[in-house]
Amino acid sequence: MHQHSGYCPLAMKILKENAGPLTNFEVLDFLKSRGAAKDPTKVLAPIAPSEFKVYDYLVQSVARSQTxxxxxxxxxxxxxxxxxxxxxxxxxxxxxxxxxxxxxxxxxxxxxxxxxxxxxxxxxxxxxxxxxxxxxx
Missing domain, CATH: 1.10.150 (DNA polymerase; domain 1)
Structure with missing residues (x-):
C-alpha cells in the first residue's frame, strides 16, 4: 500500500476533458466534491487552506446559483x-x-x-x- 499522494482522479478528469478555461461554477463544484464546506469537519479529502479561501470566495459569487x-x-x-x-x-x-x-x-x-x-x-x-x-x- 502506498500513501495518499494528493492525486485526485476528478482533477485529472477535469484537466484531460476540459480544453478551455474552467468556470467558477466548475471550480466550486470540484471543491464541493472534495468536501469543501463552511464546516471543516465535513471535509472528505485533504484540502489546502488556499482551497478553502477559493471556496469561501466562490460560494459568495454568482457561481453559487448556477447549475x-x-x-x-x-x-x-x-x-x-x-x-x-x-x-x-x-x-x-x-x-x-x-x-x-x-x-x-x-x-x-x-x-x-x-x-x-x-x-x-x-x-x-x-x-x-x-x-x-x-x-x-
Whole structure:
C-alpha cells in the first residue's frame, strides 16, 4: 500500500476533458466534491487552506446559483454570437446584466455583435439566476 499522494482522479478528469478555461461554477463544484464546506469537519479529502479561501470566495459569487444545466444551455444558445471559449467563461463567471457590464468582456464588441449585444445580455439574464447581491436589492 502506498500513501495518499494528493492525486485526485476528478482533477485529472477535469484537466484531460476540459480544453478551455474552467468556470467558477466548475471550480466550486470540484471543491464541493472534495468536501469543501463552511464546516471543516465535513471535509472528505485533504484540502489546502488556499482551497478553502477559493471556496469561501466562490460560494459568495454568482457561481453559487448556477447549475451545470444552465451553463450548458448558455454555451449552446450563445453559439450564434461566435464568442471565444475565454469570453464565454468570463460571461458565465461575471454574469453581466447590461450592455455596460458586457462591453469590456468582449473584444471589438461593436464590430462583432452590433445590435445583437442586447440579445446576448438578455440571454445571460434569462439563463442565469440573479447574483446573490441582485436578489437582495
Amino acid at each position: 451545470r444545466e444552465s451553463i450548458t444551455k448558455f454555451v449552446i444558445e450563445c453559439k450564434p454570437y461566435k464568442l471565444t471559449k475565454s469570453e464565454i467563461a468570463t460571461i458565465i463567471n461575471i454574469r453581466p446584466s447590461s450592455v455596460v457590464e458586457i462591453d469590456p468582456l468582449i473584444e471589438n464588441l461593436d464590430s462583432r455583435l452590433g445590435e445583437s449585444v442586447e440579445d446576448l445580455v438578455q440571454l445571460v439574464v434569462e439563463v442565469f439566476p440573479p447574483s446573490p447581491d441582485e436578489k437582495k436589492s
